Each structure stands twice: as structure tokens, then as C-alpha cells.
Amino acid sequence: MIDIKRLTKRFKKLVAVDTVSFTCHDGEVFGLLGPNGAGKTTLLRLLATTLEPTAGTALVDGMDVRRESGRVRARIGLLVETAGLYARFTPREHLRFYGRLHHLDGVQLERRVNAVLEMLEMADFADRRAEGFSVGMCRRVILGEALVHDPPNVILDEPTAGLDVMSTRSVRALITRFRDEGRCVLISTHLMDEAQRLCDRVAIIHRGCLQAVDTPAALIAQTNAVNLEEAFVRIVGEEQLRADLWRQKQKYRWYQFWRRGRLEDRLNG
Amino acid sequence: MVRLVWVVFVKEALDLLRDRRALFFLFAPPLLIPFLGGIGGAFIVWQVARQTRGGLPVAVVNGEQLPGLIATLEDVDMLQLVSVPSDLEELLKSGELMALLDVPPGASELLKAEKPVTLTLTSSRSGWLPDLAVASITGALDEYADGVLAERLAHRELEWSWIEPIRLERRSAAPAGVASTSVVAEAVPSSLGSIFLSLTVASWAFSGGLNMVAYMTVGEKERHTMESLLIAPVSRIGIVLGKIALSIIVSVITIGLWSLDSLAYTFLLSYLPTGSRGLVAPVTAQLESLGLAIVWLVLLMLPLMTMSNGLVAAVCAFAKNYRESNLFLGVLQLLLPALALLATFGIGPTPPLSVYALPVVGVLVAMRDLFGGGVAPGTLALTWAASAVYAVGAILLAAYVFSREWALMRGV
Numbered sequence: 001m002i003d004i005k006r007l008t009k010r011f012k013k014l015v016a017v018d019t020v021s022f023t024c025h026d027g028e029v030f031g032l033l034g035p036n037g038a039g040k041t042t043l044l045r046l047l048a049t050t051l052e053p054t055a056g057t058a059l060v061d062g063m064d065v066r067r068e069s070g071r072v073r074a075r076i077g078l079l080v081e082t083a084g085l086y087a088r089f090t091p092r093e094h095l096r097f098y099g100r101l102h103h104l105d106g107v108q109l110e111r112r113v114n115a116v117l118e119m120l121e122m123a124d125f126a127d128r129r130a131e132g133f134s135v136g137m138c139r140r141v142i143l144g145e146a147l148v149h150d151p152p153n154v155i156l157d158e159p160t161a162g163l164d165v166m167s168t169r170s171v172r173a174l175i176t177r178f179r180d181e182g183r184c185v186l187i188s189t190h191l192m193d194e195a196q197r198l199c200d201r202v203a204i205i206h207r208g209c210l211q212a213v214d215t216p217a218a219l220i221a222q223t224n225a226v227n228l229e230e231a232f233v234r235i236v237g238e239e240q241l242r243a244d245l246w247r248q249k250q251k252y253r254w255y256q257f258w259r260r261g262r263l264e265d266r267l268n269g
Numbered sequence: 270m271v272r273l274v275w276v277v278f279v280k281e282a283l284d285l286l287r288d289r290r291a292l293f294f295l296f297a298p299p300l301l302i303p304f305l306g307g308i309g310g311a312f313i314v315w316q317v318a319r320q321t322r323g324g325l326p327v328a329v330v331n332g333e334q335l336p337g338l339i340a341t342l343e344d345v346d347m348l349q350l351v352s353v354p355s356d357l358e359e360l361l362k363s364g365e366l367m368a369l370l371d372v373p374p375g376a377s378e379l380l381k382a383e384k385p386v387t388l389t390l391t392s393s394r395s396g397w398l399p400d401l402a403v404a405s406i407t408g409a410l411d412e413y414a415d416g417v418l419a420e421r422l423a424h425r426e427l428e429w430s431w432i433e434p435i436r437l438e439r440r441s442a443a444p445a446g447v448a449s450t451s452v453v454a455e456a457v458p459s460s461l462g463s464i465f466l467s468l469t470v471a472s473w474a475f476s477g478g479l480n481m482v483a484y485m486t487v488g489e490k491e492r493h494t495m496e497s498l499l500i501a502p503v504s505r506i507g508i509v510l511g512k513i514a515l516s517i518i519v520s521v522i523t524i525g526l527w528s529l530d531s532l533a534y535t536f537l538l539s540y541l542p543t544g545s546r547g548l549v550a551p552v553t554a555q556l557e558s559l560g561l562a563i564v565w566l567v568l569l570m571l572p573l574m575t576m577s578n579g580l581v582a583a584v585c586a587f588a589k590n591y592r593e594s595n596l597f598l599g600v601l602q603l604l605l606p607a608l609a610l611l612a613t614f615g616i617g618p619t620p621p622l623s624v625y626a627l628p629v630v631g632v633l634v635a636m637r638d639l640f641g642g643g644v645a646p647g648t649l650a651l652t653w654a655a656s657a658v659y660a661v662g663a664i665l666l667a668a669y670v671f672s673r674e675w676a677l678m679r680g681v
Contacts, residue, residue, distance in 0.1 A: 102502060
């Protein structure tokens with residue numbers, strides 16, 4: 001289970017994640033939706049302990065990401081959207097290496113490696129060096145690295161980005177399987193159709209702030225939309241519109257102030 | 270921790286072993302250069318033998334004036350004395366005659382009167398064969414002049430040492446324990462050797478595995494594998510140690526290979542049959558005194574290399590990409606000649622003990638003294654201990670940088 005309370009991350013003046021709170025339960029697929037630059041990846045990195053929160057708490061199976069980062073890392077599997085591979089290593093060697101980093105060894109390691117290779121349908125290219133792999137093959141290997149230690153919490157950043165139809169379908173089936181196995185699955189996506197189909201609940205993030213958390217059906221109902229995409233546009237769009245109006249108003253105020261100053265100067269001078 | 274270091278080390282070693290280009294640039298130069306040098310040398314010897322078969326044609330005008338000189342020239346295998354042709358100029362220009370030695374009339378009488386004789390040597394057009402002929406004639410002339418001088422000395426009942434009124438015997442007052450030593454003590458002043466040694470050793474320490482460290486740290490960012498590595502539940506210091514361990518081993522192997530090359534060349538030079546006496550003293554005579562110095566050299570090199578690798582790992586872990594890391598490494602490497610110069614010229618012959626404990630400079634000064642003026646074992650031990658502390662510090666710095674998001678997430 002992942003429990004986030006008032007989680008905040010600042011990079012100098014930029015607030016990437018602003019007091020975000022939600023809970024992702026075991027046996028649930030929880031979707032993070034948001035436009036580009038909304039703070040989704042930063043939030044996932046905070047959970048994966050590669051970034052340290054500025055404020056707030058995040059608990060993974062009751063363990064604090066800040067104080068017990070090592071134990072948290074052992075209980076999560078993270079698929080990073082931009083992750084790469086070692087070109088001179090085969091998928092099997094990748095899995096072995098990451099398995100060893102997760103303290104697996106001997107028969108147990110080989111069993112897990114073979115299980116992951118089978119689960120992600122990598123048997124065909126398991127012993128081929130990664131140089132020249134297609135996007136789909138790379139994603140499967142990277143997903144395998146995240147799953148080799150059988151983590152109870154799976155965090156997937158844009159899991160189907162760049163995949164063809166068949167690979168997308170198999171990844172989606174895998175996500176459903178994780179839920180059925182009782183894992184806590186947190187995915188970040190900007191594909192509304194995928195979120196509506198896969199997620200039990202979704203959170204909409206915009207400019208680092210949480211705008212809404214509910215089931216896709218409830219969000220659609222609340223916004224009188226026909227689907228999640230429209231609901232998302234209404235939620236984010238309204239917020240965007242409000243923000244843009246506020247910015248214009250501020251600009252206009254400064255402009256008025258500047259004009260008045262110039263007018264006074266002219267009258268005086 | 271040991272297991273983690275091993276896991277990371279094995280992974281990096283496997284990656285290196287599969288990278289043919291990196292392997293080539295690491296190990297091919299020390300392995301191939303002596304081989305290619307040997308082939309080149311053999312080719313030169315073969316060409317010289319082929320083109321000088323039968324001797325290089327040279328002529329001596331008025332040779333009858335100095336029959337001793339003619340006899341000496343005839344003894345030189347490289348030369349073939351020919352009778353003076355009528356069309357001298359043309360033969361010289363065309364290269365059919367390599368050189369012409371002109372003995373002035375009355376040379377014999379001048380020598381008998383113990384007066385100087387000026388000979389004229391005209392060589393053919395430029396090229397290595399005429400140069401070889403000129404060098405051979407000059408050598409024979411020197412030999413003949415030595416004979417004439419010996420005759421004159423004997424005539425006056427003087428010893429050869431008469432023309433050498435002052436002799437110099439060099440000794441070194443090294444502190445007890447590790448004596449000063451130099452492989453080419455007679456040929457090269459020891460201070461010159463120590464300058465090059467400290468610079469070379471420091472260059473080794475800051476070059477061998479540095480590109481590998483860059484590949485293993487900033488390379489993780491470039492390949493986008495850094496994040497996957499960081500979310501493993503292992504200590505960052507273990508990851509850093511695993512990476513540095515490989516780079517140190519590779520550095521030691523490459524330095525070892527280069528050292529073997531140098532040793533092989535020195536052996537070859539010391540056993541050259543002729544014309545090389547005095548150029549390089551036989552190494553076997555020096556090995557006994559060199560042994561201890563070499564042990565100390567290795568002992569001092571290890572912490573210096575570890576420190577440089579740690580520093581580079583820290584710098585490269587901070588860098589966004591290869592381009593930035595190359596910039597940082599360039600600045601680091603530029604510091605080296607400055608430090609070597611400071612150690613050799615900026616610090617006096619008997620510096621205070623604290624100098625030996627300075628980072629990098631301390632080791633360079635110790636090496637300068639080890640192969641220059643001599644140094645006490647206690648001082649060397651102090652230098653080693655200080656270097657070891659700096660090495661641990663550099664590794665801790667690398668581990669610190671490797672665990673900071675402001676460094677790791679740059680460029681990710």
C-alpha cells in the first residue's frame with residue numbers, strides 16, 4: 001500500500017509537487033493523470049526514493065520513503081519512462097544483475113529470472129545482446145528489471161509509451177494480473193482511454209497540485225462528461241483557464257500601474 | 270557490502286570485456302607498440318644491411334699522406350674505399366660516391382711536427398646513406414686521432430690520464446634506508462630523471478582508468494540506467510567501490526604492461542653489442558638497489574591511483590553528460606604538470622615533513638626524492654599513510670556525490 005500525505009517537492013523556486021495526498025491500496029490500480037510537466041514523474045521518483053521530499057510523508061507498506069529508503073526500495077518495482085539498457089548485456093543478464101542487487105542468488109535468482117522472462121514473453125530474445133532492440137523489447141526488459149524481485153508495489157511511469165498494439169495489450173493484461181495478485185499498482189499515464197479501462201481510481205494532477213481523486217466513473221459523472229478524457233479536460237481546463245485569467249489579471253494590473261505612472265510623469269513634467 | 274562490490278565489479282568487468290574498442294585502446298598500445306617497434310627496428314636493420322652490402326663508396330684524396338687513417342677506414346665494414354675518380358663532382362652529385370675525404374698535402378709532416386691537420390669531408394646529397402657514410406668516417410677519424418694522440422703521449426712519456434687533469438666521482442648521501450638510485454645514473458643527471466618520473470607516474474595515476482570511471486558513472490546517465498541502479502536496495506558506497514575497483518585493476522594492468530615494455534627496452538639497450546657502451550648501464554647491476562625503490566613506488570602509486578579514481582568518480586557522477594565530464598577531467602589533468610613542476614622545482618631538497626603529507630604533491634616529492642636524492646623510510650611511510658587517508662576521503666566523496674539527488678538527477 002502506498003500512502004501519501006501532503007507530499008511536496010520544490011526545485012529552488014519551482015514547486016513540482018504541491019501538498020499531494022492520496023492512498024493507493026493493495027489489489028488496486030491507481031492512475032496518475034496529468035498533462036506534460038504536471039509533476040507525475042517527480043511524484044513517482046519521490047516514491048522510488050530517487051528524490052527526497054521537501055515536505056510531507058510517503059509511506060510504502062508503512063515504511064517512510066525518507067527514513068527507511070532501503071526497505072522501501074526492496075518493496076517497490078519502478079518502471080522509469082526514460083530508462084535504458086546496457087547494450088552489451090542480454091535480457092537474462094540484466095535480470096540477473098538487478099536480481100543480485102535485490103539480494104537474490106543461486107536457484108532462487110534463476111527461478112525468478114526464468115519466471116520474469118516467461119511472464120514478459122522474452123524467451124525469444126533472452127540471450128541476445130540488447131544492442132538494436134526495438135522499443136517494445138527494451139520496455140519489456142526494463143519492466144523485467146522492476147519485477148525481478150517480485151515487489152508487492154509496482155510503480156509504472158507511462159507503461160505503454162512507444163509500444164505497438166500487441167505489446168500494449170500484453171502490458172495492460174499484465175497490469176490487470178498484478179491487481180489480481182493483490183499488488184498495489186500505481187501508473188502514470190496521459191492516455192485517458194487506458195486509464196479509464198485499467199484504473200480502479202485515478203488522481204488528476206496539474207501544476208503539481210492534486211485536482212481530483214476518484215473512480216473514473218465518478219469523475220465522469222461529477223463533470224457531466226461522456227468519458228474520462230472529457231472529464232479530464234474539464235477539470236484541468238477549468239483550472240488552466242482560472243490560472244490563465246489570474247495571470248492576465250496580474251499582468252494587466254502591472255500594465256495599468258505602469259501606464260498610470262507614465263501619465264502622472266507626463267502631467268507633472 | 271563485499272558481495273555488492275563484487276556484483277558491481279563483475280558487471281562492469283563483463284561490460285568492459287565485451288567492449289572491443291575500449292579493450293583495444295586500453296591494452297593494445299602496450300602490447301602492440303613493442304611488437305611494432307621490433308618490426309620497425311628489424312626493417313631498418315634489414316634495409317641498412319641491404320643497402321650497405323659491399324660498403325658505401327667513399328674516396329680519400331691524398332690518402333697516401335696518412336696510411337694509418339686509410340688502414341682504419343678500410344677496417345670499417347660499412348665503407349668501401351674507392352680510388353679517386355676523375356669526375357668527382359658529378360659522382361658526388363649523383364650519389365654514386367657517398368663522401369669524399371680530402372687530406373691536405375704535407376699532412377704527414379704536419380702530424381710528425383705535432384701540428385694540427387685540417388681534413389675536408391664532402392658528403393653527397395642529403396639522405397640517410399650519405400649521413401651513415403659521414404658518421405662512419407667521423408668515427409674512424411676519431412679512432413685514428415686517438416691513436417695519434419696516444420703516440421704523442423708515449424713519445425713524451427706521458428700517461429693517458431695526463432689529458433684528463435680533473436676527474437669527478439659522483440656519490441649520493443641518501444638518508445639511511447632507501448638509497449637514491451637511477452637506472453641511467455651515469456648518462457642522465459638524477460634530477461632530470463626524477464622530474465620525468467614524477468610527471469610520468471602522476472600522469473599514469475590520472476589517466477589509466479579515468480575514461481573507464483567516466484564511462485561507469487556519467488555513462489549510466491547517458492544510457493539512462495542510473496535511475497534503475499539507484500532504486501536497488503543497496504548502499505551507494507558499494508556501487509562506487511565496485512566501479513572504482515575495476516578501474517584500479519585496469520590501471521594497474523596497463524601501467525604494468527607499459528613498465529614491462531620499458532624494462533624490455535632497457536634490457537635490449539644495455540645489451541646492444543657495439544656503439545652503445547656508456548649509453549645505458551647494465552640493468553642487472555642496478556636491480557638490487559632498485560628493488561626497494563620499486564616496491565615503494567608501487568606502494569605510493571596505489572593510494573594515489575585510488576584517490577584519483579575516487580575524485581574522478583565524484584566529478585563524473587556530478588556531470589550531466591560525457592561532454593561536461595570531459596571538461597572537468599581536462600581541468601583535473603591540466604593541474605598535473607603544474608603539481609609536478611611544483612613538486613620538482615618549487616619545493617626545496619629538504620622540505621619539512623608536512624610537505625610529504627600534502628595530497629598529490631607529497632607523493633610526487635617522495636618519488637622525486639626516492640629516485641633523486643634519497644628519502645628515509647619513515648618519511649615514505651608518512652606519505653603512504655597520508656595518501657591512503659586521501660584515497661579513503663576521495664572514495665567517501667564519490668559515495669557522497671553518488672547519493673545526492675542534486676548530483677545524480679542532473680541530466681537524468
